[in-house]
Amino acid sequence: MIDIARMAGVSTSTVSRALSGSSLIPEATRNRITELARSLHYRVNVGAANLRKGDQQTIGVVLLSDSTQMISDPFVLGILGSLTDTVNDLGMNLLLTRLQENREDQMRSMVESGQVNGLVVIGQLSLHDHLNELAQQGIPMAVWGANLEGASYPVVGGDNLRGGYLATRHLIEKGCRRIAFFGDTSHPEAGLRFQGYTQALQEAGIEADPRLRQHYLFGDARIRETIEGWLNQHLDFDAIFACSDVTAISLMGALRERGVPIPGQVRVVGYDDILLSMHVHPTLTTVRQPIEQAGRALVALLFESIAGAPRRNIVLPTELIVRDSSL
Amino acid sequence: MIDIARMAGVSTSTVSRALSGSSLIPEATRNRITELARSLHYRVNVGAANLRKGDQQTIGVVLLSDSTQMISDPFVLGILGSLTDTVNDLGMNLLLTRLQENREDQMRSMVESGQVNGLVVIGQLSLHDHLNELAQQGIPMAVWGANLEGASYPVVGGDNLRGGYLATRHLIEKGCRRIAFFGDTSHPEAGLRFQGYTQALQEAGIEADPRLRQHYLFGDARIRETIEGWLNQHLDFDAIFACSDVTAISLMGALRERGVPIPGQVRVVGYDDILLSMHVHPTLTTVRQPIEQAGRALVALLFESIAGAPRRNIVLPTELIVRDSSL
DNA sequence: ATGAAAGCGCTAACAT
């Protein structure tokens, strides 16, 4: 910048003002300086400017994934894309991290070291308590996940309870009585979907069979074995509600391999509405979450958190997309 | 830091040294200071430190995706995950951006403004020339994509030519003669896969039927129509090689819907080996790319580029995974 | 409308 100033025959103050578009500098000078800067491929050093301004213009995104698996769920990528666009549109930057095992302090560190203005955390896993602690200590953040009781951090999430309820009620309406549930209920979102499932069954006066609950972990490779075990035990079921489309599609594959007609003998409903859901055969009935809104909502809550506004949650509406797998 | 110094009764230099683990400071003092810092939740301001050191310790990742679609391809997320881990393991940060339309200068800007030490670019699209220009002007970078003739930027990519060749040869060995190709050949990687396809056909003395080439765009929703058009025209084909698993799975869905037996009447091979490929029915034969290595390779080449080492490429080996869809 | 000067928080000579 000092070079530009010399070449333009002005002080660095003037250059700084011109480059940031201050109206104090007449347009003529401003243009001359801007032009000079461009011709020299000069850009203001963002780090230095931020240091001076005491603002990083950066938000940290922390991926809490139980394994490499989860990050490969198309759904996570959807949220990430929506976040990236939102943040970029605001002219801010996005620092991406995957939380390492037992390194929870990384999150606090990113904020306290002034790297980021706040955090967007994707997923909760078992870190609910830790997140609460961070929030109480004033770390600005917004979390994608389930609306848990007693959370003191702002949450954005789909309406998981309703999603589970809609899916299950739909299956009941189709005449299913023995509806299996596939989902890792230690995962808060899946837990709520399970509650919705239970609620729909109760409402219809159907007694839930605990043997039809499968604590399947996302991405687990043993779907096939499980289904075969069920069939071999003559554990009969006429429908499956799975907590992710990836799981649902895998289940359909396993069932078809065994020659079980879908939806003829077993109806299937998934969750997420990933791209492939409408392309597999049979096309998959599923619960859609509004991903595009997720990024904006998370950033909005994060800003409120940074501004010290009172905490609130955003529940994004959830929609049942009926396709062939449950007809 | 000045507070810590005062409280510890030493100068800021000592605190700085202690906190960065300098061996100049005796362990006793070092521990005392570290402890004090922790108790106060103090962290070194990374921005200020970087400004002083003249090094950002940050790499920029630029996603070049033709649409929202592409970023939802599980494969991209895989690379991103592998990159994140690699960068984090090195104690560096990762700044994520999605390149906006007509904002190619963003890339240069990230480096020239000192935000990042260099760029990892995912995808090439039609930006080959622009990337060349950047590289020639000394912007440090590494690109995931196809090994194009005359690239002056370092490239990491799968062996697309061989991948296309392996897939096609496999189908030929299974007795297929009329093998369709699905892929957007304006996309450099798909272009190479198409070359491999052509090469395998030639080698087997099979004449390629141009009507069997489908310039399908990743994520396009009209797969079903296309397939139906083919079947209705009695455009006969006994195999399909698709440039992504998402496409291949969609195609299988469309074919099954029409009652076409796979692999009985039509054999199918995909590309990427996404998680679902081994779970759909029939399980999908595909070409696997070693994603885990991608992140490390990209970062390695980027470092070489930063160090001013001569440009080189890394071609990651490609492997045919034979499953039921082509038996 | 512009410049001089201070200082954001830190590190690294240099000095002792």
Place this chain on the structure above:
DNA sequence: ATGTTAGCGCTTTCAT
């Protein structure tokens, strides 16, 4: 082994 000092590149009072 520790302190003093300068300065990374910028923005912003304050003064003119």
